[in-house]
Amino acid sequence: MKVSIQILVFFLLSVAVKSYATDIITRGTAAEYIDEFTDIGKSAAKLAGIVPGFPVNEGQFLEVVKTTRIEFTEDKLISPQGIEVDALNYPAKKLIRVNWNRWFRYRWTTDNRTQLAIHEYLGILKVDDSKYYWSQFLIKGGQLASVITCDFEIEGQPYYLNFNSYGNTSSIKSTGFDMTAGKGTASAPQTSEPLVASSVNFRWSDILKGNFEGIEKWGIGVSWKYKNYPLHAKINLKQSTDEGNFDLEVFELNSFDANGILKPRHFMTIPCISKKIKD
Known part of the structure; x- marks a missing residue:
């Protein structure tokens, strides 16, 4: 039986985040959150090979997921524009830093976690994801x-x-x-x-x-x-x-x-x- 893009997107992204839904009451550990973040990245890599017109392919996305270090921190993260943000990515260092409390805050809105993870990986790939255009493009692939x-x-x-x-x-x-x-x-x-x-x-x-x-x-x-x-x-x-x-x-x-x-x-x-x- 042929599986549709809609079903694949729903399955891949929902499994990636719901498998770690252990932080409803208490905050998860850094290791749990890192696993969740990278699993979202792996699912997004599969989608990059399915959704037409995406600027990187599955192999490129997956390589970045495998080689990028994820770090959860208590520190406030400030963008170059002086704005507090959920996460920062450093392409030269292959590093993504995520604010622990802000990630925990998104426990009721897993779509935000999905979008954030994809957005940060795209930053490492040096894809301009201004206003979350490409991350939303990938997520919306399930509604094609x-x-x-x-x-x-x-x-x-x-x-x-x-x-x-x-x-x-x-x-x-x-x-x-x-x-x-x-x-x-x-x-x-x-x-x-x-x-x-x-x-x-x-x-x-x-x-x-x-x-x-x-x-x-x-x-x-x-x-x-x-x-x-x-x-x-x-x-x-x-x-x-x-x-x-x-x-x-x-x-x-x-x-x-x-x-x-x-x-x-x-x-x-x-x-x-x-x-x-x-x-």
């Missing part, structure tokens, strides 16, 4: 509804786009989505950059025409850069909800007419595949 991946080449080099939709079988009606792009392939990214939705070349008036054809223009625009080329593409409703292969048209957005009106220039056509995540 659909995945669109586009692998293509520019000037002989591999690149990819990745679009994840969460919480529903319709990307447009989902509880959220994220997009990433970078060098390499979606299954083996060399770099990974989060993208934001863009409204370039996309107008609400396209929808409000009183006919069904207008719905096909409903889509999520995404913009990114290749060298000095500002690129844009739009994934429409049909592409985001139907499974299968499709071609995505990519436009360059740096040409203007004499009146200053943007004139999109076709840049390339890239192959994509849309898959729904089965429960």
Whole structure:
């Protein structure tokens, strides 16, 4: 029987934290907490090999878990910005220091422990996890509804786009989505950059025409850069909800007419595949 990503994420992360739920009344020992922290890391490493578009692979994540020393301390931990924090990571020393009391405080909210552990390991990996973007990206992998991946080449080099939709079988009606792009392939990214939705070349008036054809223009625009080329593409409703292969048209957005009106220039056509995540 094929096990879904949702079940794997739930099982791996919940087992990692609930196995150590011995600190409901009294604080656990440093050894117990270190084991819990590293077990979360090992589970997260497995997820890194499952969830598309994550910036490091399972082997890279697991290597950091195995080689990083975890230290629980009574000391207050102060960030370079002068703010008291739950933990600090030191990539050069392969060291993560965690405040004992603040970890204990999260005994009722194991999601916070999971996010914190992943966040600190990503710090050792030198992945920018500002605002917990990538740690949440990994945790949300268990809510994946659909995945669109586009692998293509520019000037002989591999690149990819990745679009994840969460919480529903319709990307447009989902509880959220994220997009990433970078060098390499979606299954083996060399770099990974989060993208934001863009409204370039996309107008609400396209929808409000009183006919069904207008719905096909409903889509999520995404913009990114290749060298000095500002690129844009739009994934429409049909592409985001139907499974299968499709071609995505990519436009360059740096040409203007004499009146200053943007004139999109076709840049390339890239192959994509849309898959729904089965429960």
